[in-house]
Amino acid sequence: MQFEQGNNLPRVKATNQSSILRMVYHCGPITRADIAKRLDLTLPTITTNINMMISAGLVQELDSPESIDHRHGRRSRLLDIVPDARRFIGVEMSGSECAVCLTNYRGQVLGVRSSPAPSRDYEENLDATCTLVRELLDSCRLTLDSVDGLGFCVPGLVDRQAGVLKVRPSYNWYDKPILRDVRRRLELRCPITVENNACARAYGASLFQRELMNNVSTFAYLFIHAGIACPLILNQSSVFGSIVGAGEVGHMVMEPNGPQCTCGNHGCLEAISSDRAIIARCMDALARGGAPTLRSLCPVGEEPTMARVLQAQQDGDSDVYPIVERAVYTLGLAIANIVNFTCPHAMLIEGELFRSEGNRRQLLDVVRRNICKVTGTDTNFVFVEPSEFSGARGAAAVAIFHDLQSASE
Numbered sequence: 001m002q003f004e005q006g007n008n009l010p011r012v013k014a015t016n017q018s019s020i021l022r023m024v025y026h027c028g029p030i031t032r033a034d035i036a037k038r039l040d041l042t043l044p045t046i047t048t049n050i051n052m053m054i055s056a057g058l059v060q061e062l063d064s065p066e067s068i069d070h071r072h073g074r075r076s077r078l079l080d081i082v083p084d085a086r087r088f089i090g091v092e093m094s095g096s097e098c099a100v101c102l103t104n105y106r107g108q109v110l111g112v113r114s115s116p117a118p119s120r121d122y123e124e125n126l127d128a129t130c131t132l133v134r135e136l137l138d139s140c141r142l143t144l145d146s147v148d149g150l151g152f153c154v155p156g157l158v159d160r161q162a163g164v165l166k167v168r169p170s171y172n173w174y175d176k177p178i179l180r181d182v183r184r185r186l187e188l189r190c191p192i193t194v195e196n197n198a199c200a201r202a203y204g205a206s207l208f209q210r211e212l213m214n215n216v217s218t219f220a221y222l223f224i225h226a227g228i229a230c231p232l233i234l235n236q237s238s239v240f241g242s243i244v245g246a247g248e249v250g251h252m253v254m255e256p257n258g259p260q261c262t263c264g265n266h267g268c269l270e271a272i273s274s275d276r277a278i279i280a281r282c283m284d285a286l287a288r289g290g291a292p293t294l295r296s297l298c299p300v301g302e303e304p305t306m307a308r309v310l311q312a313q314q315d316g317d318s319d320v321y322p323i324v325e326r327a328v329y330t331l332g333l334a335i336a337n338i339v340n341f342t343c344p345h346a347m348l349i350e351g352e353l354f355r356s357e358g359n360r361r362q363l364l365d366v367v368r369r370n371i372c373k374v375t376g377t378d379t380n381f382v383f384v385e386p387s388e389f390s391g392a393r394g395a396a397a398v399a400i401f402h403d404l405q406s407a408s409e
């Protein structure tokens with residue numbers, strides 16, 4: 001509930017404006033009366049604020065369909081956000097690739113740019129990423145001043161308050177002040193947010209997949225790439241997105257005598273089921289003279305890609321098949337444990353492994369066999385198509401989320 005009276009009137013007004021804008025964003029199309037009811041505010045307060053937002057070009061009255069306001073017995077126009085009222089840049093700097101996109105308020109992508117990472121050096125990665133941002137804006141005939149927020153995401157442990165990447169062990173990146181460095185390089189005045197790249201994807205799902213997320217108050221987003229993370233979103237319906245940590249489930253120990261992980265332990269989930277682990281196992285097999293199908297698919301001297309690994313699996317490569325099967329089986333056990341522990345309404349799963357229908361079936365089979373039946377948890381599992389720009393778009397969602405939280409004029 002927001003308060004309409006008090007000693008600190010300007011702050012109350014700002015809080016009301018921000019709440020009303022978020023309500024229109026998350027629940028629009030919606031009537032003024034509905035907003036008043038949901039926020040426990042008076043209709044005149046809503047009308048005053050909405051009129052200001054319409055004048056500012058943030059909110060629009062829809063022509064149709066009209067909704068009957070039963071309480072007052074009159075027709076009431078539906079309101080929604082103006083999708084093109086604001087523009088946001090989303091950036092993912094994964095270490096292996098730099099990807100940037102430009103979106104509007106609703107996450108519609110207006111332009112994209114990407115390039116392979118120039119090296120494993122932090123500064124060089126950042127330079128390449130900022131160059132992409134400039135190129136993207138040039139191609140869209142926009143300037144940096146016309147951007148309302150920039151969201152940046154990166155794998156690893158992020159201090160989102162300070163905008164600092166705390167730890168990225170596999171790249172030897174520690175305490176990198178991303179927010180400061182990006183602001184300096186781009187001379188940006190708009191807000192900049194820094195987030196873990198799996199959390200950014202979860203924000204993206206929250207904000208942009210509204211039909212899927214309808215009535216889902218808690219969900220997990222399992223992201224399998226070089227590492228594995230599974231952030232949780234809680235109480236979406238009330239506060240819309242309180243993220244609990246980065247969900248570093250990649251280091252839960254699945255096989256105590258298993259392969260060594262980058263963290264130093266043995267048998268971590270990501271030492272068995274991440275893309276990096278799968279590719280490393282396949283390269284071991286190639287080095288031993290095995291994996292004949294995969295060998296035939298890979299140009300000499302090139303590392304296998306996940307696409308080629310999946311092709312070799314499908315073609316029945318006798319060395320690749322058990323490597324992938326073990327990875328999927330272990331992920332299935334991990335997911336059953338996560339679900340038993342957190343009982344999310346939905347779990348979104350994004351990973352190259354699950355481009356394969358067979359791997360999807362195997363995963364769900366393992367999950368269902370190992371999930372605890374007595375809790376009655378009925379989690380909806382959704383496979384998300386991996387995309388080069390899903391992280392960048394998620395980072396834009398974080399910037400939008402921040403914009404909605406701080407909007408007060």
Ligand SMILES: [Zn+2]
Pocket residue numbers: 250251261262263264265268
């Ligand atoms: Zn580990």
